[in-house]
Amino acid sequence: MTKKKKNKDNSLYLSDLTPLSTAGKIALGLIYVLLIIWAAVILVPLLIMTISSFNSNQGQYISLNSDFIFGLDNFKYLFEKTHFVRWVLNTLKIATITTLLTLIFVSFTGYAYSRFRFKGKKASLMTIMLVQIIPAFAGITAYYAIHSIVSGIIPVFSRSAMLILIYAGGAIATNTFILKGYLDSISPELDEAARIDGCSNFQVYRLIIMPLARPMLAIIALQCFIGPFLDYMMPKILLTNPNDYTLATGLFTLINDMRTMNQPAFAAGGFLSAIPVMLLFLALQDELVSGLSSGAVKG
Numbered sequence: 001m002t003k004k005k006k007n008k009d010n011s012l013y014l015s016d017l018t019p020l021s022t023a024g025k026i027a028l029g030l031i032y033v034l035l036i037i038w039a040a041v042i043l044v045p046l047l048i049m050t051i052s053s054f055n056s057n058q059g060q061y062i063s064l065n066s067d068f069i070f071g072l073d074n075f076k077y078l079f080e081k082t083h084f085v086r087w088v089l090n091t092l093k094i095a096t097i098t099t100l101l102t103l104i105f106v107s108f109t110g111y112a113y114s115r116f117r118f119k120g121k122k123a124s125l126m127t128i129m130l131v132q133i134i135p136a137f138a139g140i141t142a143y144y145a146i147h148s149i150v151s152g153i154i155p156v157f158s159r160s161a162m163l164i165l166i167y168a169g170g171a172i173a174t175n176t177f178i179l180k181g182y183l184d185s186i187s188p189e190l191d192e193a194a195r196i197d198g199c200s201n202f203q204v205y206r207l208i209i210m211p212l213a214r215p216m217l218a219i220i221a222l223q224c225f226i227g228p229f230l231d232y233m234m235p236k237i238l239l240t241n242p243n244d245y246t247l248a249t250g251l252f253t254l255i256n257d258m259r260t261m262n263q264p265a266f267a268a269g270g271f272l273s274a275i276p277v278m279l280l281f282l283a284l285q286d287e288l289v290s291g292l293s294s295g296a297v298k299g
Contacts (some may be wrong), residue, residue, distance in 0.1 A: 005116055012219035053268040062263045084269060086243055091228050092276060095245060099224040101168040102175060105118055109172065109203050110179030110213075115191065125180075127174050136170055140237060147238075159238045166234065175220045180264035181208060182216040218287040221267060225280055230272055247273050 020028065052062045056071030063128045078084040112118075113125065139168070147162045186209065210217070228235075232248040239245055246271070254266040 049267045050263050053271045058264045060261045074264045077265045087247045090245045095225045095228040097164050099221050100169040102171040102224045105172045106175045109176040113180040114183035171224050214287045218284040
């Protein structure tokens with residue numbers, strides 16, 4: 001009797017899901033193996049970069065066989081023998097202005113496409129989608145021509161300003177469609193209730209829609225801010241003065257020329273370049289969590 005009850009207890013399955021079959025267990029195991037491999041592909045290079053950044057017992061090349069001697073020589077090389085601080089400031093300036101311009105314009109265009117009807121709405125949305133097919137590199141000749149024309153009229157218009165306009169223009173086109181789709185999921189009844197209470201279109205935009213759209217705006221801001229930190233090709237083509245380089249372009253000079261080769265310093269620069277993005281992510285994480293529950297709640 002006791003043995004039968006014990007077997008019955010072992011066969012209990014306290015879940016709404018059906019038990020996995022043998023094939024299901026094998027498939028689940030393979031999924032875990034793939035996830036572990038994927039995590040290793042991402043984490044191992046980061047680990048090597050971090051260890052190499054603080055290892056002073058290296059020459060021009062990263063050496064995993066050498067004894068680890070903790071030191072800040074690679075960081076000292078960055079700050080004393082390169083324009084690293086200038087590259088950081090250039091990148092932060094470009095990333096910040098690009099992010100602000102994108103958020104301002106995308107919030108208006110996304111709201112307009114989501115909430116208003118106007119002539120050419122569908123055609124312009126299709127145009128925005130089709131423009132994304134063309135790579136930014138394809139317009140490099142036009143960028144040079146535009147810069148020459150504008151700088152002739154406005155001498156202070158630098159190539160860094162041109163780079164900001166290129167980043168912001170591409171981000172506005174892409175994120176307008178994304179934000180429009182997000183705002184479409186917000187009930188128009190909120191707009192109607194606000195207008196009954198006497199709100200204008202701008203007040204609906206500022207007080208109702210934008211607070212609800214903060215999670216998507218936070219994601220857009222993060223993507224726009226990260227872009228200039230990752231892009232190498234466009235700054236390399238447009239920026240000819242080493243003092244104007246962005247981080248990606250400047251750090252690449254440490255590994256593309258034998259005369260200035262210093263892979264450990266490059267790893268140290270990569271380690272430091274992740275800090276601004278991490279800080280922005282930490283600053284925006286509350287918006288990602290609480291944005292949906294903090295706006296347009298009527299008691």
